[in-house]
Amino acid sequence: MEAFSRLLDDLYFTNSNLAKETILSNYLRATPDPDRGWTLAAIAGTLRFDLFKRNVIKSLMQERMDPFLFDLSRDYVGEMSETVALAWPQSDSPVRLNRLPDLADVIDEFQSRDKAGIRDYLIMLLDNMTPAQRWALLKLGTRGLRIGMSARTVKRTLANMKSVPLDDIEKLWHGLEPPYENLFAWIDGRAPKPDMSGVLTYSPVMLAHPIEDKDFDRISPDTHQAEWKFDGIRVQISAGQSGVKVFSRKGDDISHSFPDLVDAADFNAVIDGELLVKPGGEIGRFNDLQQRLNKKKPSKKLMEQLPAHIMAYDILSLNGEDLRKLPLSERRIHLASLTADQNPDRFSMSEKLNFKTTDDLTALREEAAQTGGLIEGLMIKDKSSLYVPGRPKHGWYKWKRDPFLLDAVLMYAQRGTGKRSSYYSDYTFGLWNEEDKLLPIGKAYFGFTDEELKEIDKWIRNHKLARFGPVQEVEKELVFEVAFDSAHESARHKSGYALRFPRIHRIRWDKPAAEADRLTAIAALIGA
Template sequence: MRAFADLLDRLIYTRSRNAKLKLITDYLRVTPDPDRGWAMAALTGELDLPGVKSAVIRTLIEQRVDPVLFRMSRDYVGDTAETVALLWPTPPIAPDPEPLSIAQAVDRLSSLSRSDAPAALAAMLDRLDSDERFALLKMATGALRIGVSSRLAKTALANGFDLDVEAVEEVWHGIAPPYTALFDWAERRGPQPTAADVPVFRPFMLAHPLEELRVDLKDYAAEWKWDGIRVQIVHVAGTTRLYSRTGDDVTASFPEVARDFTTPGVLDGELMVKGDAQGSATEEGGAASFNALQQRLGRKVVSAKMLAESPAFVRLYDILYDGDEDLRPLPWDQRRVRLEAFVARLDPERFDLSTVIAAEDFTALEGIRAGARDAAIEGVMLKRRDSPYLGGRKTGLWYKWKRDPLTADCVMMYAQRGSGRRSSFYSDYTFGCWTEDGTLLPVGKAYSGITDEELKRLDQFVRNHTTGRFGPVREVEKTLVLEIAFDSIHQSKRHKSGVAMRFPRIARIRTDKPAAEADTVAALERLIT
């Protein structure tokens, strides 16, 4: 645990990507199995210890220190694991002189029930110093937040042992932690793992923002960018899996899609649901807004009612494998022909094809894009016709051209401290719009879109205009207007205002506008598509 704690400490204070890669690489080279495998599982978000949750950790610390002191400290520090690691009292007896390994901690905590795990975790915390406690708690909860992505950790592994990172990514989800077969291959003790007969995840091909670039439609094909979740559907050896863009297995949330995909192959598409919360369908092939899809995300069990009211389907973009034939090296236009033939063999109620936008030139495409305001359309994708399917973002091959955001002038109502480097600032803002009777109702929450200087200005406003305190939340005078940009807006029964914004962010601080002139909920409702 000591070496892993040192690694996390250095990663937190290292900004350089190359420096982070070197730190992880050096750690993996000198750390024995299975500790380094479990460390990789923690760094990539693949470690799951169901008996240890944030609520358990809060209960343990509040049994040992004043709960008010803990909550005030947590509010200031901005991170539960760091707060608990610092406040945890030194036990009256000397700690166990034998160091605790990552493998020992994982084996112990993963084998216990939810009722027994808290006591075991407390005993481990008693044996550790503050840095090691921080590492254990971060690892156990799966919320590292140290500026290391899953891809970066896998790249460090590949760099450290002279492996191809795409080969590592390809078999990653077919090997369980602590990845013994992977490290055997890395150190030339075993064969290279393969994806044969295993429904593994392959890296998605991603796009760069188009920005000011104009492309020739003779070289690029245009498709709609749909507002669902990007999924990869894999059927191998009688088994189907659905993976999200981050490689998470989402099969359980969409069992009807997995059930109806029985043709061997690997497809790339956008998963959406038909109709909306009231069961009505939209014009473009029945695709509902993201808000309807959101009700199903993360569910391990989907009710029969939800399956009936919000059935899922996939709008297909690309094909990676046809049976066991790898089509990724083929250019896009050839893969498109193969995809069209593949889709013809699928259930049209569950799978359809994302159509290519017919436009004479880029100027015509601009007009088509400007007129698109369907709830399920997020923008336009531009794909080079001769591009192979390559994992990650490759310059010049695929571009995303998101539609212009909607905006509304809203009044700040509440503020909450942020996390990490923003933990000392009130950086998360709840804002509202007016009803017809003059009531201000919350319509969204945002924390992005502002500069560091603007963050300081808003933090100062919150501190100087607080009218009420509710734990970490402050209510403020309803006098400051924020211009909020958002991708779309939808009806929502979960919000008192009846609306929910998609991707809200702060566009401007409107000190020039009186709060009474901010937008109304009715005006937002007119933007619903």
């Protein structure tokens, strides 16, 4: 438990991802099973149970601390677990431990005890811990750990420990269970790779290259097919006797957010497609989809309003047979017959677009640009391509429509993290409204060179206005040409809009701020 708490503290306060990976792999090497496996689960978010409920903590504090003082404290700290960790009032006659139990023992104890027992055990641990250890325990126990380390970073750490590609870990990940003893046995070289047959796992996806001018010579209607590139999120649905799972492109299991899809999937296959929502039977905007993402348990109402839909692109396996070694044209035939049997509200197949010449493709791409962001552009795929994870050469191309561009005025700046922590590198910019007031429309922290960063940093230091905590307000004089993929209406933003994937395209040192774009320009761009 001591080592676990120290690890969390180290990770929490470390900014660089690379340093975090080093810290984690050092810990995983030095810590025995099963402790390290439970730690891995806590950090990667794969623990399947709470050790205790938040209500137990709440009621303990109610008994031990004046509620008025507790409320003042929580308001000041901003969060319950940390408040309890810091203010925990010791029991009158605490049970003293010579040392804290191992993480695995803690988990075992909590799982084997009844309600009253859980309470007593929690009290005993809290009485014997430092504030940092209490914080670790409370976060672990209620599965509220947020230390800025994604599941992907965790998997990359494991891959590097074994010197294997990340894909190898991805393939295993969803078939493994905490505390991952078979995984570590393999990493340590004491056992073979865990056997994943018969388990629903994530297969690494095939990705596309951005198309270049020279590539057009290779493309013809005989050898290639064109499809829309929809603006949802790429997912993989793995369905079979043992259930149905929806994986994100990064291999995260997001099934819990889409029970409507899971219930509808009536096949034994692995499908690659775009996850969309269809409010009122029409494809919705990314903004709509976003309301369904990261929902642990979507309400019935939300699922009716924004039903999930899969636009199927490809099929990786069917009835236990691996199809990845078949050419795309043959896979499409299997995919067509599979989707034909499915509920069309839930599953459809991405249609092939008609084209003969490059001009036809250009026209199609132009058409995509007119959809106000519903379609991101074109996918152009070699019909003979096998399904190869990663980005094989000349397999698939993506041809995105041009990003939208706007001239916006820099309003606030914040310092970055890691190497950029001494530079103002996060920028909030805005557009003019009808009353000639600037309203922020977005934030960007890339798209410029290191040289440009230095120049902007210098400019900001010479044009400071007020300061709000870490946020530095600047004089409203510098214009950025901002590129973004789409915009949507947003009630959360004062300006009424939010941009998707905004980045700095150019710095317009020459342009007077008064000539920057107005909010109405967004409406015109997205056709809203």
